[in-house]
Amino acid sequence: MKQSVLHRFLLPITTTGLFLAVFVPILVLSYYNHPSAADDYCFADTAVRYGFWQAQQYYYDGWTGRYFSNFIVHGTPLVWGWYAGFKFIPALLAIGWVLAAYTLLGEWLNRLGSPAPTRSRTQLYLTGLLFFLYILILPNLAEAFIWTASAAVYTVPTALMMYWGAVLLRWQTQPPSTLRTLTGVWASVLVFLIVGCGETHMLLIISLLLAILVYRLVKNRQVDKQLLLQLGVALVSGWLVFRAPGNAVRMQGGAANGDLVGGMVQSLRWLALTLPRWFLQTPVLPLSALWIMLGAGLVAKRTDADARVSKLFGVPLWYGLLVLFGLLLATVFPSYYATQNLTNRAINVTYAVFLWGWLFVLTTQLPRFARFGTTRPPLWLLVLTLLWIGISTVRSLPMRRLYADILRGDAAQYDRELTARQQLLSQSRADTLRLAPLSVYPTSLFMEDIRTDPTHWWNKCQAGYYGHKVIIIDPSIRPTPARP
Known part of the structure; x- marks a missing residue:
């Protein structure tokens, strides 16, 4: 099969079809959405009864220190008396997730130095595939896009973190100017908002910043001041979460009440059992092989490929895998530490980190494969990928439930x-x-x-x-x- 046929027909049709197969049903479900009896009315009743700002203080002092997610849930359409407004929330969450992913992928591909037309097409392909893979075995669709109280703590900061990554990369490449200063301020604001959504993303973003800072310190023998500033904002924001009186109240309600060793053991056991299933239940493996070949083709077209890739993706394979595992652990551990129970909404975040982290690790290896000079996927790999996608889709429990509820x-x-x-x-x-x-x-x-x-x-x-x-x-x- 010629490369032109792959790019002109197979990739656009397949990625568009897979994306629409999961995105359109979510838009349909959005039309049927209603406020949940779980928490949605409680937040609205508190805001209506005591006022929006007083409700923030009430929850900060009495239940949780999640200041930004509290800000969101106390400003839902119920508070305005607009009941039908909930019919827009799932659609907006899904659109926000997709746009954030598209923006981050654009910055990644720009660092690869791919030409603008190729970059735009690849952005679309990867965005569609990532969203399809995300929905394919998502533990709980309702907790990701339907239930507002859960989305504010988990889905919103996931999308914000993708967007923050794009802003941070843009900031680091801008020349000194007022725009660069404002971009840095905006990146810091995003960190403040992300940490304020909950402990899971707080630990995630701090762990990521530490991993990047340590690597650049060892490699370049200097501290990245921009990343150090972001880490400082994250630590101060985390302090605001932990010092909240409501956070202590909430922690006392957990079954484990802060079991460090037990929480770590449970987290490691869960990851050891779950990660192999994710590779087998989704077409991640054949799609990874395709990305290695097609992505290597993008890199091979640049004479300065190694220099360009090293600026963002020049990470040793062992370190990339180690950091990925550490980030996955950071999303699982808070739940086991506090309550000895891992909720589906927390797994939603872990799965998103897995997809993004695995894509990053694969991208770090593109220059190595580009040297072999072969970037045309064999026919057997294309057939295997399509079969794996088909079987995974048919066996996908979230997909079956999604379509069954509608049809x-x-x-x-x-x-x-x-x-x-x-x-x-x-x-x-x-x-x-x-x-x-x-x-x-x-x-x-x-x-x-x-x-x-x-x-x-x-x-x-x-x-x-x-x-x-x-x-x-x-x-x-x-x-x-x-x-x-």
């Missing part, structure tokens, strides 16, 4: 029933309001519902938001469709 009509039924419930909650003036249970629980959309116990936290938050004394789920009531 069976569960997502639409879920939307009708919650819309009817919201109309009843908004219009009824009874002190005690009995509500019908949901008849469907679409996995891609549903997180939690209020309970039959009127004293449950979810019941109290939703009752407070709508101004009722008591709301309760009554199993004897049949769900009714919403009025048009």
Whole structure:
């Protein structure tokens, strides 16, 4: 198969199809989205009752020091009285993730020195493939893009960290000027926001900065002042998280209450069992071989390839793999350390780090393969890749759930029933309001519902938001469709 055929037809069609296969259903699910009984109403009720800024202080002192994620969840459309605004949130999160990935990949490819037309095409291909791989075995789609309370702590900082990486690379290549100064300030602001979303990304960004600083110190015998500034911002921001009275309250509620050794052992065991599955359950391995060949072709076209690549990707293979494993450990350890339990939303972050870290490690090896002079993928590799993609897609549990919720009509039924419930909650003036249970629980959309116990936290938050004394789920009531 000729290289031109691969670039003109196979790559565009395949990557576009894979991207749309996961992106479009998320946009459809976004239309059916509703606030979750878990936390969404609690944050909104607190903000409406006490005011936006007072709610920040209340949670900073009383439950968690995550200052920026608290800022987000206390400003959701519920706080404005715009219930339908939640239908836009999953779409915006998915679009933000994709745009951040596209921006970072652009800076990476620019460092490879590839020509502008080739760079743009490769950006699109890699972005589409990365998002497809991310959704393919994502542990919990709802916690990544649907549930706002979770997305604010995990998905938002993941996207911000990708964008921060692009800004940081841009800053380091700009000549001294006002624009360069402003870019550095913006990079520092992004670090402050990322750390303020939660402990997972706080430890992740600090670990990454330390790894880069140590490597450049050993290699160049000098300290990178720009990275040192970013690390300082991250440490100060982390101090704001840990010094929060609410953080101590939250830690005391964990089962482990700070078990350092036990948390490390559990984290290492989990990674040892999970990483091989990720390589086998996704087409990462054949796609890696394709990137080595095609990416090496990009590098081979530059006479100054080694010099260009060394500025960003000139990292020894052993060090890149070591740092990748350390970053994966940094995303897993906080959960095991605090609660001896690793949530799906934390694994969502770990999986994203795995994909990006593996791509970086592969890219560091491009100059080595470029010297062999062969960059045309053999036909058997293309066939194997397509077969692996097909099998992985068919076996993908997130994909099956995503399409089943839409095609069976569960997502639409879920939307009708919650819309009817919201109309009843908004219009009824009874002190005690009995509500019908949901008849469907679409996995891609549903997180939690209020309970039959009127004293449950979810019941109290939703009752407070709508101004009722008591709301309760009554199993004897049949769900009714919403009025048009």
